[in-house]
Amino acid sequence: MDTQRLQNLLGVLSVHVTDQIANGTLDALPEGLSAPVAAITFVGHNPGATIAELGIGLSLSHPGAVRLVDRLSAAGMVERRPSKEDGRAVELWLTQQGDTAYGDALSRRASGIADLINVLSSDECATLEHLAEKLLRHAYSGHHHALRICRLCDDVACDPCPIEAEHDAQLARLNATLTNAAQG
Amino acid sequence: MDTQRLQNLLGVLSVHVTDQIANGTLDALPEGLSAPVAAITFVGHNPGATIAELGIGLSLSHPGAVRLVDRLSAAGMVERRPSKEDGRAVELWLTQQGDTAYGDALSRRASGIADLINVLSSDECATLEHLAEKLLRHAYSGHHHALRICRLCDDVACDPCPIEAEHDAQLARLNATLTNAAQG
DNA sequence: CACATTTATGTGCATGACGCATACATATCG
DNA sequence: CGATATGTATGCGTCATGCACATAAATGTG
Secondary structure (H helix, E strand, O other), X not given: XXXXXXXXXXXXXXXXXXXXXXXXXXXXXXXXXXXXXXXXXXXXXXXXXXHHHHHHHHOOOHHHHHHHHHHHHHOOOEEEEEOOOOOOOEEEEEOHHHHHHHHHHHHHHHHHHHHHHOOOOHHHHHHHHHHHHHHHHHHOOOHHHHHHHHHHOOOOOOOOOHHHHHHHHHHHHHHHHHHHHHHO | OOOHHHHHXXXXXXXXXXXXXXXXXXXXXXXXXXXXXXXXXXXXXXXXXXXXXXXXXXXXXXXXXXXXXXXXXXXXXXXXEEOOOOOOOEEEEEOHHHHHHHHHHHHHHHHHHHHHHOOOOHHHHHHHHHHHHHHHHHXXXXXXXXXXXXXXXXXXXXXXXHHHHHHHHHHHXXXXXXXXXXHO
């Protein structure tokens, strides 16, 4: 089958959806550029994450992540807390204001996408959901990658989460292989 | 129907596809950031476009578009030509090197997306293509918006183009309405 | 034709985000 | 205890961006 047209349409569509997300979340925050919104979503999704993890999830250098946290902290969105297990590490937690911005960003993102898909029938929605889930499971390639893939996810709406499911499935396959090897 | 999960999956998937595109095209150019790649694709897709149109397509300010063209011109990717119809306007054309980079970016983008969708069956590909086309036609909202939506499109692979089709369909509906009004 | 307005592009300047190299504190290993 | 690795923070230069403004050409008005 010739998949060139599908590749192109999917690419163009994805860029457009990403634009919609950016437009929606841009208004949700004062001076809300893409990186701060992604960071707030990331911390909201991974409370207590460290600065290093934030850098991985957002593909930033360590200095970049530190400076981003500086800005978010100055804006009252994110709070640095010393970790009790590791004296070097810093845990990131949303302030109340940050949590409000988090929910705001998610709901604006959802409404932007809702405008886009309201042309689909129930059946088409179900089909697209199935296809998106399959593609996401196929895209998963390890924990670090998941941090990045899920950086703008709404974990309440993402139930069951295909990335988690794929993670568990790969673990189960690994365990089965190990058990077979032990028995054989 | 509850569409929250679909909204979320589509959003996460789109961000991931956009990442794939960015990753693919980033390597295709020396120092290839997102804006230069988008600009080369834009000029490749709209040869002879003006700086103002580039700015609209990439959502840049006018100074931003001018500076971007400065960089691309210095890199030997894009050539400024004075317009013959308008003494103020500048036409943008890809150089031979720019055209090579254009094709390179498109093929890398395609292969990145190909990796993602090779998990789908032929039937699923056809279904997804149909859904993507429907969503894109619904997303179209006028010529300026089309410049932006199509900024990373591969016009060879995009045949028939759903954005053009929607544009023509809206024109046809408009003409039909006018004809009816004239007759009625 | 003279003059004001709009349009398309270019420039001085300040800001801000980023990465590299480096420094410091803490954890871990031998 | 010393050596190395890890997590975080900072000085510095670079670069992209937008605002305000300037220039040139097209268009509209009397």
